[in-house]
Amino acid sequence: MTVKELDQVVVRFSGDSGDGMQLAGNIFSTVSATVGNSISTFPDYPADIRAPQGSLTGVSGFQVHIGAGKVYTPGDQCDVLVAMNAAALKTQLKYAKKDATIIMDTDAFKKADLEKAAFQTDDPLAELGVDPDRVIACPLTQMVKDALADTGMDAKAVLKCRNMFALGLVCWLFSRDLEIAFNYLRDKFAKKPELAQANIKVIQAGYDYGHNTHSSAMNVYRIESKQKEPGRYMDITGNKATAYGFIAAAEKAGLKLYLGSYPITPATDVLHELSKHKSLGVTTVQCEDEIAGCSSAVGASFAGALAVTSTSGPGICLKSEAMNLAVIMELPLVVLDVQRGGPATGLPTKSEQTDLLQVLFGRNGESPMPVIAATSPVDCFDAAFQASKMALEHMTPVVLLTDAFVANGSAAFKLPNLAEYPAINPPYVPEELKGKWTPYMRAENGTRYWAVPGREGFTHILGGLEKDNQTGAISTNPENHDLMTRLRKQKIDNIQVPDLEVIGDVDDADLLIVGFGGTYGHLRAAMEELRAQGKKVAHAHFKFINPLPANAAKVLTKYKKVVVAEQNMGQLAAFLRMKVDGFVPYQFNQVKGQPFVVEELVNAFKKILEN
Amino acid sequence: MEYTAQDFKKGQPRWCPGCGDHFFLASLHKAMAEIGVAPYNTAVISGIGCSSRLPHYMATYGMNTIHGRAAAIATGCKVVNPDLTVWQISGDGDGLAIGGNHFIHANRRNINLNMILLNNRIYGLTKGQYSPTSPRGFVSKSSPYGTVEDPFRPAELCFGARGHFFARAVATDAPGTVDILKAAYNHKGASVCEILQNCVIFNNGTHDAVYNKEGRAKNAIYVKHGQPLVFGENNEFGLVQEGFGLKVVKIGENGITLKDILVHDAHCQDNTLQLKLALMGDGDGFPVALGVIRDVEAPTYDDAVTAQIEEVKAAKKYHNFAELLETNDIWEVK
Numbered sequence: 048m049t050v051k052e053l054d055q056v057v058v059r060f061s062g063d064s065g066d067g068m069q070l071a072g073n074i075f076s077t078v079s080a081t082v083g084n085s086i087s088t089f090p091d092y093p094a095d096i097r098a099p100q101g102s103l104t105g106v107s108g109f110q111v112h113i114g115a116g117k118v119y120t121p122g123d124q125c126d127v128l129v130a131m132n133a134a135a136l137k138t139q140l141k142y143a144k145k146d147a148t149i150i151m152d153t154d155a156f157k158k159a160d161l162e163k164a165a166f167q168t169d170d171p172l173a174e175l176g177v178d179p180d181r182v183i184a185c186p187l188t189q190m191v192k193d194a195l196a197d198t199g200m201d202a203k204a205v206l207k208c209r210n211m212f213a214l215g216l217v218c219w220l221f222s223r224d225l226e227i228a229f230n231y232l233r234d235k236f237a238k239k240p241e242l243a244q245a246n247i248k249v250i251q252a253g254y255d256y257g258h259n260t261h262s263s264a265m266n267v268y269r270i271e272s273k274q275k276e277p278g279r280y281m282d283i284t285g286n287k288a289t290a291y292g293f294i295a296a297a298e299k300a301g302l303k304l305y306l307g308s309y310p311i312t313p314a315t316d317v318l319h320e321l322s323k324h325k326s327l328g329v330t331t332v333q334c335e336d337e338i339a340g341c342s343s344a345v346g347a348s349f350a351g352a353l354a355v356t357s358t359s360g361p362g363i364c365l366k367s368e369a370m371n372l373a374v375i376m377e378l379p380l381v382v383l384d385v386q387r388g389g390p391a392t393g394l395p396t397k398s399e400q401t402d403l404l405q406v407l408f409g410r411n412g413e414s415p416m417p418v419i420a421a422t423s424p425v426d427c428f429d430a431a432f433q434a435s436k437m438a439l440e441h442m443t444p445v446v447l448l449t450d451a452f453v454a455n456g457s458a459a460f461k462l463p464n465l466a467e468y469p470a471i472n473p474p475y476v477p478e479e480l481k482g483k484w485t486p487y488m489r490a491e492n493g494t495r496y497w498a499v500p501g502r503e504g505f506t507h508i509l510g511g512l513e514k515d516n517q518t519g520a521i522s523t524n525p526e527n528h529d530l531m532t533r534l535r536k537q538k539i540d541n542i543q544v545p546d547l548e549v550i551g552d553v554d555d556a557d558l559l560i561v562g563f564g565g566t567y568g569h570l571r572a573a574m575e576e577l578r579a580q581g582k583k584v585a586h587a588h589f590k591f592i593n594p595l596p597a598n599a600a601k602v603l604t605k606y607k608k609v610v611v612a613e614q615n616m617g618q619l620a621a622f623l624r625m626k627v628d629g630f631v632p633y634q635f636n637q638v639k640g641q642p643f644v645v646e647e648l649v650n651a652f653k654k655i656l657e658n
Numbered sequence: 659m660e661y662t663a664q665d666f667k668k669g670q671p672r673w674c675p676g677c678g679d680h681f682f683l684a685s686l687h688k689a690m691a692e693i694g695v696a697p698y699n700t701a702v703i704s705g706i707g708c709s710s711r712l713p714h715y716m717a718t719y720g721m722n723t724i725h726g727r728a729a730a731i732a733t734g735c736k737v738v739n740p741d742l743t744v745w746q747i748s749g750d751g752d753g754l755a756i757g758g759n760h761f762i763h764a765n766r767r768n769i770n771l772n773m774i775l776l777n778n779r780i781y782g783l784t785k786g787q788y789s790p791t792s793p794r795g796f797v798s799k800s801s802p803y804g805t806v807e808d809p810f811r812p813a814e815l816c817f818g819a820r821g822h823f824f825a826r827a828v829a830t831d832a833p834g835t836v837d838i839l840k841a842a843y844n845h846k847g848a849s850v851c852e853i854l855q856n857c858v859i860f861n862n863g864t865h866d867a868v869y870n871k872e873g874r875a876k877n878a879i880y881v882k883h884g885q886p887l888v889f890g891e892n893n894e895f896g897l898v899q900e901g902f903g904l905k906v907v908k909i910g911e912n913g914i915t916l917k918d919i920l921v922h923d924a925h926c927q928d929n930t931l932q933l934k935l936a937l938m939g940d941g942d943g944f945p946v947a948l949g950v951i952r953d954v955e956a957p958t959y960d961d962a963v964t965a966q967i968e969e970v971k972a973a974k975k976y977h978n979f980a981e982l983l984e985t986n987d988i989w990e991v992k
């Protein structure tokens with residue numbers, strides 16, 4: 048047996064949507080992160096809860112990229128593909144490198160399985176052109192049955208452990224410490240120790256099988272970690288990080304956290320996560336619809352809470368009117384949009400960046416609203432904190448954009464120290480204004496004061512009708528409406544956001560790569576790759592989209608060529624062209640519901656450089 | 659501290675002269691003064707429509723929001739700030755058409771809101787279209803040949819959504835209105851008050867049978883928990899049960915005495931007879947029931963939310979963000 052040292056590796060677990068691929072992938076990620084590897088994950092699951100077993104549409108995948116140094120994406124194609132059945136092999140092979148190792152369960156490649164996966168012959172490997180020498184073909188199901196034969200578990204429960212055998216085998220291949228996986232399972236199944244024990248037994252069986260049977264023929268690998276910032280870490284998904292960001296912001300502001308929501312893929316995990324934390328005083332209401340989710344949040348905000356509503360694109364359509372109510376009443380509100388494929392129901396489980404113009408402009412009237420787009424799973428924490436701070440301090444709804452890729456992906460998260468985060472100071476109406484105060488009096492930065500019900504001397508009526516700037520009474524006065532419109536816009540324009548950062552060949556790049564939100568990792572990786580190939584390139588990524596960073600125009604007009612790469616048909620490019628005089632970028636647009644592929648980006652950017 | 663109606667008044671109402679909303683507003687001010695909750699601990703939240711202008715005439719906290727969403731907005735307000743007394747004001751269009759979903763779910767959840775439904779069976783602010791409470795065949799600008807749909811009966815919706823409180827008053831009947839508003843406040847949970855209110859411009863006369871005192875004496879019955887269900891100018895009529903339904907009888911005829919008359923039970927869990935009372939008066943020879951028709955105690959949503967938070971706080975070991983982080987699998991890089 049030889050041990051080869053690798054800088055990075057991509058593993059993809061795939062199987063039926065009931066095969067537990069997400070769990071196996073998660074445990075492998077955790078084990079890798081725990082030994083100090085950098086990780087980036089991408090769960091790729093079908094919209095159906097349980098498509099017919101063994102069918103092509105029911106295949107669920109989980110890809111994890113682990114690296115000795117920093118990894119920015121879950122990887123384009125995998126080095127190891129686990130295919131738990133024939134359908135998985137057929138649909139997932141396209142995500143594997145030409146020389147990838149393939150692990151397959153021969154027990155799930157029987158005649159019926161091959162038929163369900165629409166194979167024409169009884170030799171799937173030949174049919175797909177896979178070199179048998181790179182395949183670890185094992186009767187995985189049978190070995191799981193054997194390993195658990197003396198436990199008295201029923202057949203169905205035994206079959207549920209198949210994913211752990213595959214996990215054990217992958218752990219062997221990458222010389223992973225099984226004890227970390229065992230601890231994970233003991234913790235997960237704390238209330239069912241016999242189940243934890245069965246899973247542990249199967250992992251060990253998978254590991255031993257690899258070690259005993261394939262050691263002579265296959266290499267095993269080590270990915271040593273390096274250059275990692277010291278500290279304490281946990282694995283976190285984007286949705287969980289978002290929920291944590293809201294909790295942190297509420298604590299920092301000294302406010303109750305309220306979430307009004309309606310379940311919608313891929314945002315529901317934020318509702319799940321926040322619903323758990325009642326011991327922190329978090330109030331969640333699963334409302335009757337998206338409209339009530341947002342409306343109840345507006346009510347909660349009026350009553351003095353940090354109010355959040357969470358959804359995806361279709362939900363934004365329904366919430367728009369209530370979002371606008373928060374605009375005209377100038378109340379703080381965070382609207383989380385975890386973007387998915389559209390239009391209409393679209394591709395519920397897939398990722399896109401197609402809601403940008405909707406959240407910027409998709410409401411009636413002049414409706415300025417800040418937009419922040421999180422750039423990675425870990426960045427969701429800071430982005431949620433910043434969105435909350437902005438909403439509370441500027442008395443405005445703020446849209447936080449993430450996407451299915453960032454929301455479901457995970458990475459190692461250095462535990463934040465809340466003491467190091469900035470204070471959050473909402474503009475509560477000063478007591479000395481009692482008797483003189485009217486609802487639209489503004490603090491110096493143009494922000495309306497907040498008078499929370501329960502305070503004597505500050506009773507007032509807000510509403511969706513235009514109000515007189517002086518008295519707060521309903522007004523249709525033309526001059527007043529023009530003034531109020533400008534004041535609402537000015538208030539948003541006054542918000543200070545960090546400057547746009549340029550990475551790479553900052554001074555002399557021939558091409559500036561521009562993106563926003565969840566494509567950060569792919570664009571960064573493409574930029575690094577191009578530089579490794581000797582090209583002069585730089586990368587600037589928008590997290591703050593409205594208002595734009597003060598230096599945005601300067602950065603965008605500094606370089607000979609600029610490409611705006613986004614997972615839509617050019618929405619950021621359109622917005623930047625509207626905001627920056629004379630800015631005409633190249634565009635790279637892809638709307639496949641899948642993450643960018645770094646190699647494709649590199650090739651496309653090279654063409655632009657050669658133009 | 660003692661309050662007067664004046665303490666809750668603000669501004670000059672802009673409703674049409676003679677509009678039923680004027681009468682209701684005066685009763686609301688009076689009821690609030692008698693209830694005695696401070697204006698600064700009171701929130702009045704409405705949707706859109708003529709009646710939804712009401713918060714602008716209140717010296718309390720409040721919002722005149724967007725069409726149909728008042729119940730949802732009031733829900734968020736009450737859940738995070740249970741110390742506030744929250745009144746939700748809607749018309750029949752705002753509450754039962756565009757806002758129907760929120761109306762039923764606020765009732766189902768039993769949120770401690772006082773939900774006022776000002777029912778004039780017409781859309782006034784958009785100048786005269788039929789509403790979900792307009793009777794079948796109703797002729798309006800949007801139904802010049804008469805509607806071909808049946809109306810909602812608010813009590814039916816409320817009961818269907820498992821509502822625990824339903825009361826009715828006529829806008830012009832100040833004592834009757836103040837009575838049910840106070841009862842709604844005293845009821846813990848969602849309290850629906852249907853106010854029969856006249857639109858003088860677009861649907862004048864819709865509640866004529868009971869709109870004045872004389873009409874009510876003939877055509878209405880004031881129901882009171884624990885009291886026999888009698889009505890008429892001299893209380894000469896009464897209600898008795900017959901078969902699956904109710905029947906009007908004359909006391910003193912056919913050997914009927916006061917003892918035979920059904921006694922109203924607003925606290926009865928089973929809403930069957932309460933619903934029958936609530937649906938009377940639809941041209942069926944029965945009087946229109948006014949007063950508190952159903953008033954049954956049940957756990958409220960806002961109390962349960964608060965209680966659950968306290969329960970989980972006591973059970974869980976983490977109570978701030980730093981402690982929350984520690985509940986995860988953590989590894990250290992040195």
